[in-house]
Amino acid sequence: xxxxxxxxxxxxxxxxxxxxxxLGQVQTRxxxxxxxxxxxGIDPSLRDVHRELGSLFSFTSYRLLRxxxxxxxxxxxxxxxxxxxxxxxxxxxxxxxxxxxxxxxxVIREGVDILNTEIRLSPGRTVLIGGPRRGEAVVIFAxxxxx
Amino acid sequence: MKxxxxxxSKFLEKYFDQEVKEKERLLIEGHLQDCSACxxxxxxxxxxxxxxKVPVEEAAQKEDFPWVWQKIEKExxxxxxxxxxxxxxxxxxxxxxxxxxVWIPAAAxxxxxxxxxxxxxxxxxxxYAGASVVEYLDSPTCNVMVYQSEEPNVTVxxxxxxxxxxxxxx
Numbered sequence: 001x002x003x004x005x006x007x008x009x010x011x012x013x014x015x016x017x018x019x020x021x022x023l024g025q026v027q028t029r030x031x032x033x034x035x036x037x038x039x040x041g042i043d044p045s046l047r048d049v050h051r052e053l054g055s056l057f058s059f060t061s062y063r064l065l066r067x068x069x070x071x072x073x074x075x076x077x078x079x080x081x082x083x084x085x086x087x088x089x090x091x092x093x094x095x096x097x098x099x100x101x102x103x104x105x106x107v108i109r110e111g112v113d114i115l116n117t118e119i120r121l122s123p124g125r126t127v128l129i130g131g132p133r134r135g136e137a138v139v140i141f142a143x144x145x146x147x
Numbered sequence: 148m149k150x151x152x153x154x155x156s157k158f159l160e161k162y163f164d165q166e167v168k169e170k171e172r173l174l175i176e177g178h179l180q181d182c183s184a185c186x187x188x189x190x191x192x193x194x195x196x197x198x199x200k201v202p203v204e205e206a207a208q209k210e211d212f213p214w215v216w217q218k219i220e221k222e223x224x225x226x227x228x229x230x231x232x233x234x235x236x237x238x239x240x241x242x243x244x245x246x247x248x249v250w251i252p253a254a255a256x257x258x259x260x261x262x263x264x265x266x267x268x269x270x271x272x273x274x275y276a277g278a279s280v281v282e283y284l285d286s287p288t289c290n291v292m293v294y295q296s297e298e299p300n301v302t303v304x305x306x307x308x309x310x311x312x313x314x315x316x317x
Contacts, residue, residue: 118283131306
């Protein structure tokens with residue numbers, strides 16, 4: 001009887017283990033947007049955040065530079081190449097509670113942290129990190145999570 | 148010592164069917180040389196077999212043995228068909244582990260590891276309902292502003308960065 005029960009038990013344990021790993025994962029979308037007053041228009045891929053951008057900023061042009069979707073595991077550091085050489089964004093999932101993911105974000109310029117923050121993301125909420133310059137424009141990172 | 152007919156006759160049928168041992172065969176054949184009654188009995192058996200052989204062979208030819216064998220084979224396969232967990236068990240074949248009981252420490256180790264992993268993954272954190280989105284913020288080089296808007300559901304962190312090196316401001 002024990003012999004027969006072992007494989008299903010093993011299978012069940014593996015399923016539970018893989019589910020727990022999947023549950024601990026947070027899908028984070030990071031979009032780098034170039035905002036400027038040079039020209040007019042919005043990138044078609046930014047239609048979903050057009051309203052938010054329009055209500056918060058007075059730029060006339062929004063262009064998508066990069067769109068990254070990261071599957072973050074707890075305490076896993078992910079480095080994203082910035083809009084200029086020597087610029088990086090480091091994202092780490094530091095906590096997860098029900099529908100809130102806690103992320104540590106570092107914006108690094110030539111080896112120096114220009115921003116070090118911890119944010120709490122829930123599904124449907126977007127955090128915009130803006131300000132880094134790109135010529136006459138500025139870069140805005142739109143960070144959202146799904147889990 | 149001479150073998151009597153009574154002691155030989157009980158082996159005679161076996162001898163006829165070639166089922167006797169070498170020693171018995173020699174004894175019977177020695178006796179048959181001297182005993183006409185036993186020779187007659189043996190001859191009768193041979194005649195009887197010859198009489199039966201022809202009708203039995205004819206009847207056997209009429210029978211459809213392949214069909215019968217197919218049915219038997221099907222029946223064997225039905226009995227041999229394993230249940231899914233038995234099949235799975237045969238795939239993994241961990242019976243030796245059970246016999247040796249080495250699975251006990253292995254399973255215990257696995258459970259401990261699973262427990263530790265679950266603790267890390269499901270690490271309890273305090274509820275954040277109603278708390279601010281930005282928990283911590285630091286910028287050693289720039290001024291930073293945080294703006295939290297509920298409608299739309301957006302938080303803005305704005306870095307007041309100085310002009311970039313090597314770029315010409317407009």
